[in-house]
Amino acid sequence: MMEGSGADSYGATGGAPQQSENSKLMATAVAGAAMEAAKTEAAKIKNMVLNMRDGPVSIKILSYIAGILLVVTGFFSFFGSFFTLHPVDAVVHLYMFAFGWAILLLEARSSILPKKIVYNIHKYCAFTTVVWGRGAFFIFVGTLALAQWVFISILVGLYLVIIGAGMIYWGQEAYKNLDALHGEMKNPEVVEGMFRKFDHNQDGVLDVTELGNLLESLGAMLRPTEVEAACIIMDTDNDGKISLAEFQGWWANSPSPEVV
Known part of the structure; x- marks a missing residue:
């Protein structure tokens, strides 16, 4: 019986290096697949930005859509998280709701806003007065939405990241030409x-x-x-x-x- 037990122990011990090697190979394969998926998604985003660049799109309209999506999803998701006792998610969705209103205010005509609000936006959020700054802000809010890992938040987050990348690209091209x-x-x-x-x-x-x-x-x-x-x-x-x-x-x- 002891011999059998020893054989089992030997088999288990001898199999450990093989299992470790298999784990390494699997981790390498997963990392490679993730890298390829990331490259594919990056290529898709680049193509979408290029297609939007050539099409009859409006930065302001795209921004309004982003703001409305954030306000709506942030509002309903906040109460959903609050009543299901997920306080951290509720706070994040509250931020998304606030950021949505911030985007709508940024895109609003200064003629319909009090001069004090316009002045404070330019003073305290100067980065939003340049195209690449708005783009970076959109990407930040988009990644915040993506981090929720909920289907609707993922869609909104991807939209924001794509629009943000587009703004940075369009702004850079405009700067060069100007x-x-x-x-x-x-x-x-x-x-x-x-x-x-x-x-x-x-x-x-x-x-x-x-x-x-x-x-x-x-x-x-x-x-x-x-x-x-x-x-x-x-x-x-x-x-x-x-x-x-x-x-x-x-x-x-x-x-x-x-x-x-």
Whole structure:
């Protein structure tokens, strides 16, 4: 009986290295599969961003959708987590609800918001006044939603991450093109002349279409989303239009910061 017991012990001991080796191989295989899945998802996100870049999409509309999704899902998920006694999840969903309202406020026209709110946004959340800053904020909130690992939160999180990546990309392309145009207008008189030339309805401001026509006349090859990003870059008061002072301010400033 002792021999049998010894054989069993020997078999168990002898099998341990083999089990360890199998575990290592399995872990390597899982890590490789995860890496391939990550690469595939990254490629999908890149393709979606490129497709949105070329299509008739609006950064502002996409942002409004993101804000509404966060407000709705955050509201209902908060009460769901609260009544099922998941306080941590409830707090996270409350943050998502608040971030949704923050996005809606950021995209609202300054003309419909009290000046104090606009001033405080620019002062305390300066990163949201630049395109790449908004994109980074969207990605942060998106990862927060993804971390909940609930189907609806995953969908909302993926949407936010994709839109955030798109904003960073569109903003970077707009910055590059705008930097290249600084030398195309030699003096303030030319700058003002170009502004008034493309202010077709003579209302003293350029809308996105008029700004796109002006930039195109200077040789910039911007897609619709990139023109909208350029408008956001110049639009310091967030009213959706470019005044002569804003246009002159952009031209007079040093080259725009690039996203590294």
